Amino acid sequence: RKIAIFVSYSGYGYQGMQRNKGCKTIEGDLEEALFKAGAIAESTFGDPRKIDWARAARTDKGVSAAGQVVSGRFFVDPPGFVERVNSHLPKQIRVLGFTRVTGTFSAKNLCDRRRYEYVLPVFALDPASHRVESPTIEAANPGDNLGEAITSEDVEEDTTSTTGTTTGRFTPTCTCTSSDLETGFTFGDEERAKLTKILQNYVGTRYFHNFTCRVKPEDPSTQRYITSYEAGEVFTIQGCKFVRCTVIGQSFMLHQIRKMIGLAVAVMRGDAPETIFERAFRRDTKIGVPMAPELGLFLDECLYTAYNQRFAGSHEEVSLKSFEKEIAEFKTEVIYPHIASTEAKDGVFARWLHGLTKERYPD
Template structure:
């Protein structure tokens, strides 16, 4: 949900739809600043949204603005509705909390699932011997047909399908003449590019011998009480105000913007979509930096897979330490809701409450139809998370190797790069 010169974006499609629906006059077309355009949150390519909110000065007559907009927009981009707000309202500035959800497959938390080749070789002969993953080829590609619902075949070609792109909504009529400020609640499923399948992408799967049969069997790993308690304990390290300079890019530790406040982070429930069980990780914060949530999930998964110690999170908050933190794939992340608590409290006597409660049922339907199905189908077709797990090793992330629970020790003893003059 941000414009990118030369690229097709949801924000660009929405601006055009507003013009064609009569909400924006000809002289303001392509100039969002003229009608005070603002969005409550930005979402990068591949990241979806359900509770996005935008604001601006729009013409709403004749009645039926929401229907007109939805008739113009593609089905993956829907408008839930709009509400009148104060003249000074700005969707970004007045948003005091944002909730994001990351759907991580349960198998990603299984230490024995989708291990890298080095770990498999190192485990040979031990009590906890690992087996080669038959789902993923040595060339870093998803091999379909080995696990799940697909039938095993001797020759299996990759099916790297077309990623979806979009947003979702409500059919609620608009009314009155030109309004000073309107805010729209949106749902969005981002992405959008094609990958052609070539002969080189085809992978030959040889007959499975007895040693490899155990690799095909489903793991006994379950997201039970013990695993749930541990994962939530790990995620709670992020709560509070911390320096997240190691969980983003292009932001230095000395920059005040690196300090962010996380209100809550938990993973209490699971959801089954197209045969894949996902853990629903919900994080609420005032604001987030680029890649911050994906990196928080990435390190938490590494800890659950016993690749990194829990103490590494607190070490990563240190201003004098630089750590290469793994970043989870973008496909599982979506913006769930934007909150305007202070605004609602201040203007409760004269304006409607800004929340997703009015559109809760439609938003849930949209999640299942577009976002959840997209996340699951992408994992089935491309194995995005599975392949990422293969890269989650000490060769790619050497900073995960050290085990030291005393974060006050000298940084040199941690095996992590210390900044100049800060040893």
């Protein structure tokens, strides 16, 4: 029968959601668990087209999800489907439940909007935090007006050995709890309003060719519609203060959200003028945009408003309403602690901030 399966997972250690031969992916582990649980026949295992497999969103390497949706034709009987599948999955991947859907349902094609959350440490918004007086890494495109700022991946390759020992030119550390004491910076109502105002630059229909990669500016797929983008209140995980940045849009391109956050942080810290957004959306302009670390990003929910309205009388809603408690627990026990502990251990955001400099983004 055609069903929609609701899944939560931590993307740590995975090369993304989408199956990719030779790589460890969420879909790969989920498909194998479904097969072992008897939900996929041996004759169709390994060929997603035969079971009409579809995912709502293709999360990238290291990116987590609280409310991913996968649809397909699976055997759900006898009772105990969820428990059987979870028994074959690692703890960082959990099937929450499922609902029966129409025969033509597609988790990808019928998803109206997708909501993502980016959890940003407050110290990253402090203009005085993690400054480097003389940046040692050149812009990726020195001939451009704006060179690409260094990403967390670039610093990782240059400064950290496979054992985790820092060997590079600087040794940034996480200052989750020391920022307020050292600089006097606090993220209150005024700062929250300022960050939300910056994020509002993305709302509406825009051309995001500068917020992805390997796509030409004239490609029509770069036009995307963002419904809302807001900064939330400060909350604390393991002694570290964070702020949620929540974006809702129809669909997103590769690295788009991480680059939107990256540029917003650069503007918030005073490393780029707010007028940069006008240039970033111009199709005749190619600029470098900093890409925030993958660590803070996760898919929060996939929304099916039109489908639910159309089939309200014959099918159950495709929504997370029945799993709010389980999702809240997964965020609290898995996703948020991983973000905080990884930052405390590896200083991912701290390293990334060393690449944000005013020299890269002139007025």
